[in-house]
Amino acid sequence: MNGHSRFPQQSSHSAVGTGEPLKTEFTLFTEGDELYAAMARSIRAATHRVFLASYILAADEVGTVLLNELMRQSRRGLDVRVHVDALGSSSCLPLRHRRQLRAAGVRLQRFHRWSWRQPMRYNRRDHRKLLVVDGQTAYLGGFNIHREGSQRFYGLTRWRDAHACFGGILAAEAEALFDAFWCGHPDGDPLKSNEGDSRIVPNTTRRCRIQLRCTIKDQLVTASKSIWLVTPYFVPDRGLRRQLIFAARRGVDVCILTTEKTDSAPAQWAARAFYGELIENGVRIFEYTPRFLHSKVLLVDDIWGSIGTANFDYRSLFINYELTLISRSRQLISQLRETFLDDLKNSHEITLVDWKHRGFINGIYDVFGRFLRKWL
Known part of the structure; x- marks a missing residue:
């Protein structure tokens, strides 16, 4: 399968004087180099402004290329803003690189730097990965900006991920959400003008502190055919676990694709602690084996899909700030489905026999995982 695929999507807005719907083109990327x-x-190609948000923005072989482009555009007089997470980029975006950016006129913010006056806020991170150019082109998904996403610089063990590019009203919506966050309004609501079959959903808004979770739950409740989930950190709360089990019991194909290789052993302990309960109730669980799987995708009944920055865990759904593209576009869902099936071929299904013979030590890890699940 190619690293990216192009396909059109219908928008709710009409071409001037024609009454025909405009088409917004999506591009799905699964290879970081592309x-x-x-x-x-x-x-x-930007002419007015460039807004970039990234949990990890590394000044390495990958990040330096983009940083140089950002500084070049800022020197040309464009409005260039970079928003990084203070913790996520703490060690990979050193002070000298931050000074270079600011010297070039780039406006840089670091989200929730450590403060002795407000120590608890340090736990709430900006986990978004978003680039918006001129309010017309946007990139959103799971890829951070670092060498781990690149085959060229990291090799065959690069992280497996997914990212979407889009334009039109969705790009304008993404820019509005970035600007609201930048101005200190992290719970900003999406533009109300978007009434099409795609929208961008923050995990928290002024009207609902758990908007993304509620949206996901609604889809799980109404699923009649299939629920296919891809996530590197599978630590659902009790309510979402129950909905997955209820769906499996009523005959829905509930399939969880997570990762065997991980960058967080405690998060994997927490995930595996729930395998037994889910498998016994008909939920199928697969672990991707070739490399670290970092994608965040959900497909329901082949008619509803999402791709974004949010994992299926407590931190993404209740604590951190996230952005997720939700769509009913047939073409987008078809491409996400194809990618899911490709990854499934390189995965190992966890059976009840595997679970029951996991060993005493793994049982101890389960206990720690359950205890830490809300903090991972």
């Missing part, structure tokens, strides 16, 4: 090259081209 994504980073496309992002660099979009930044290079």
Whole structure:
């Protein structure tokens, strides 16, 4: 399968004088090298403003290319803003690189730096990965900006991920959400003008502190055919676990694809602690084996899909700030489905026999995982 695929989507807005719906083109990226090259081209083509948010923005072989493009555009007089998470980018975006950005005129913010006056806020991170150029082109998904996403620089063990590029009203919506966050309004609501079959959903808004979770739950409750979930950190709360089990019991194909290789052993302990309960009730669980799977995708009944920055865990649904693209586009869902099935071929199903023979030590890890699940 190619690293990216192009396909159109119907928008709710009409072409002037024709009454025909405008088409918004989506691009799905599953290879970091192709994504980073496309992002660099979009930044290079900008004429007014470039907004970039990333949990991890590393000044390495991958990040330096984009940082140079950002500084070049800022020197040309464009409005260039970069919003990074203070914790996520703490060690990979050193002070000297931050000074270079600011010297070039780039406006840089670091979200929730450590403060002795407000120590608890340090636990709430900005986990978004978003690039918006001129309010017309946006990139959103699971890829951070670092060498781990690149086959060229990290090799065959690069992280497996997914990212979407889109334009139109969705790009304008993404820019509005970035600007609200930048101005200190992290619970900003999406634009009300978007009434099409795609929208961008923050996990928290002024009207609902758990909006993304509620949206996911509604889809799980109404699923009649299939629920296919891809997430590197599978630590659902009790309510979502129950909905997955209820769906499996009523005959829905509930399939969870997570990762065997991980960058967080405690998070994997927490995930595996619930395998037995889910498998016994008909939920099928697969672990992707070739490399670290970092994608965040949900498909329901082949008619509803999501791709974004949120994992299926407490931190993404209740604590951190996230953005998720939700769509009923047939073409987008078809491509996400194809990618899911490709990854499934390189995965190992966890059976009840596997679970029951996992060993005493793993049972101890389960206990720790359950205890830590809300903090991972």
